[in-house]
Amino acid sequence: MTEVTMTVNGKTVSGSVEGRTLLVEFIRNDLHLTGTHVGCDTSQCGACAIHVNGKLVKACTMFALEADGAEVSTIEGQANDDGSLNVIQQAFKEHHGLQCGFCTPGMVMAAADLLKTNSKPTELEIREHLEGNICRCTGYHNIVKAILAASGQDVSNIAAE
């Protein structure tokens, strides 16, 4: 077992992990931050998407040890300071961008990553940016709509009717 220390959602945390412990396992099992989900074992589904040093990362593709000293941000750190939903989260709620909620944390983290670099993405850019995130419930329609809305764009053109 090896000691590992990192900053998660602004707090310094540490723990002792095996070499094979994945970052997502450390986050879920040691830190009990269970908003980051595990939906596959081949780094395909994106349910575990988080930000590491400002970059969108699938937390199942890194060992916990690799994140030693890193700045990690998870879904639990996304709300406004008063605990209310941030702009992206609010847009997901407003536009029914989630159903079972399992992929949702990864989707929100992916959306935040996109809007950081592209403040007014097109529908196609959003769809392409979500290539690493699978949702089985929504058909993506309302996720795309929510992200467009979160970026302040008009969504009436992709209204459902």
Next chain:
Amino acid sequence: MPKDSGIGAAIKRREDARFLLGSGRYSDDITLLNQTHAIFVRSEVANGEINSIDTSEAEAMPGVLAVFTGEDFVDVGGNPAGWLINSRNGDPMKEPKRPVLAHGKVRHVGDAYAAVIAETEQQARDAAEKINADIKELPAVIDMASALSGKNFVHDEIGTNQCYDWGWIEDNREATDKAIKNAHHVTTLELVNNRLVPNAMEPRCSIADYNPANDDYTLYTTSQNPHLTRLLISAFVLGIPENKLTVVSPDVGGGFGSKIYHYGEEALVLAAAKRIKRPVRWTATRSESFMSDAHGRDHVTKIELALDKDNNFLAFRTETMANVGAYLSNFSTVTPTILHGTLMAGNYAVPNVYVNVKTVFTNTAPVDAYRGAGRPEATYSLERVIDKAATELGVDPIKLRRQNFIKPDQFPYVTAAGLNYDVGDYDAIMDRLEHHADLKGFAQRRKKSEAAGKLRGLGINSYIEACGIAPSNLIGTLGARVGLYDAATIRVNATGNISVMVGAHSHGQGHETAFPQIVADMLGVDPDNVEIVHGDTSKIPFGMGTYGSRSLAVCGSAIVRGVEKIISKGKKIAAHMMETTDDKVDFEEGVFSVKGTNKTVSFGDVALKAYIPHDFPIEDIEPGLEETAFYDPQNFTYPAGAYACEVEVDPDTGQVTIESFAAADDFGNIINPMIVEGQVHGGLAQGIGQALLEGCTYNEDGQLISASYMDYTMPRAADLPSFIVDHTVQTPSTDNPLGVKGCGEAGAIGSPPTVVNAVVDALRSANHNVTHIDMPLTPERVWAAMNN
């Protein structure tokens, strides 16, 4: 009730905040004190004889607490089939035992034959690798036709791979044969309804907690119907008394059918928790999900459509082989039969229908209901053969459908496949579809695509489904071994807020938001004062869970009945308070009043009085305000719709892209249109996935070669368009008090033939003599169809 929060209002979902903040509570998020971990050892071969399993090395590994094999469960029951289907000759279906862990033989890749319990998951995993099993690989039974004709049996003890040979309706067989023989025109189509993996994003997870003090158990599990899971474990598998077993399904990350069923892993963790007297948990990896979740579809069908000289439909005749996999999953026998055969008249006034289904055991994972369950298979066969007939006859596919629709004045209409459709207006739906699909502009769009070197196709479909899977008296005659009513308890608390305990389970459907809209509307209270409790057998009277688009039609109706009882008792209390008799009391918008007077008491005052009955006529009125209703309808509901899809095909690569997709559905009355639209979107995505991308594939040795997201193509955001969804045609169901029909499966039922019709249309526009391509329409298959 303000119309912005009651029935029909698109209010935002109250469950969203916890999911968006990362504070949802899924099974795998639960940590129990002193918990241990289970890892299953699964077969690497499709068919094999277990000669021996040596567990000694595993048992000596660090942290190992117990090891189980099939030997440990020989004296307990098997996981049963919930529906008895008889063959045409009257013989009952074959029901080989499905054990908790494989014993004697392993029958599919992923069939679990041992389990290790250890202090940590990694220790359990390490020890599982030290289980030394001597398994002699046998030839695998994979192809259905060979399975039926061969002598290599998945279950030696039954001496056949045929589960049953079912005919529907047997009395119609001769007339159907005759109609086809004498018809002016017969269109024949052979097709495959591809095998799919449901792929809820949350893998299955089960955690068992045993309490030796009371000899009782709690099972946290990813289930769409916790009561049914408890019933199966109690009555059939482990024999734990129902009142000693609590099943909790907290937040569940999607189901789509795959989490209806009881699985052996649930029984194993319960048995293990009792043996080691500590909680035992297991969460599937995605690879395990692919290998061991119940799969869907997997039919091979020949369908014939007979028409007269005026293009009137005379008969549909279908022969289907349906793969049931290695064991019977709980609803696996009803899915390819009742849920498929009874829909084989579609939306059409066709006088003759006959369906023959042979269901086949193979060395593959069990196959059961997946979103739509039998109805997508029926719709696909019907709507593909109708399209082919339109091409052969040179008639417009919409006109051909419209000509044969059951007309609004024909309802209630008993179809040749035996169902009694209560109400519908298929032409009105098609009108809405034509409005959205801009058919007139298609020629222009096709020209534009052609100018860009692409082929463009238009596909049309109309579908009907039987939902609100319930009527116990009907399904009982059809072989169901359970009733399929649902239940709700309405508890009005002393302070006036309301808890509603429901048998339906929400795993994405938004019950926590939509159900309170019903209660709020009826009682004139704010929906925020109504809390839905679901997914816990210790809190809920009973329930048959969520599947078959039944939650609102059946459980929602139970809520209505329960609230009616509350109002009825409330009137008695109000009458006492206002010194009158309850027949003189009205209730409206949350206020009880005495007819013809200005005397009123509020709902809240009545609730409080119910719990502080100082001056109650106790012999006439019991204290408290809580009512339970079980609701069992008399018929299915019949949502229907029409879909249009435009595709572009790249002639050089065979790549298909969906350019537009419009869906017009009739769901009857709608409680929350936002949620309804979301359900349709999701169904469409799964149906388009089936049509273009998804295919669960076993090779001839029974190896599952699509066992991860690297190999099994899930629809991603860029694979799909935005959808046009219309539900303005609303013919309310006449069979339930809400007039609702169900919307959860529609999209998955109607979309696969729409897409395939569109691709075939695109190819034919370039003079390719293509009449059919089997799903999924991968670039390779489309290219091959163009270049053969």
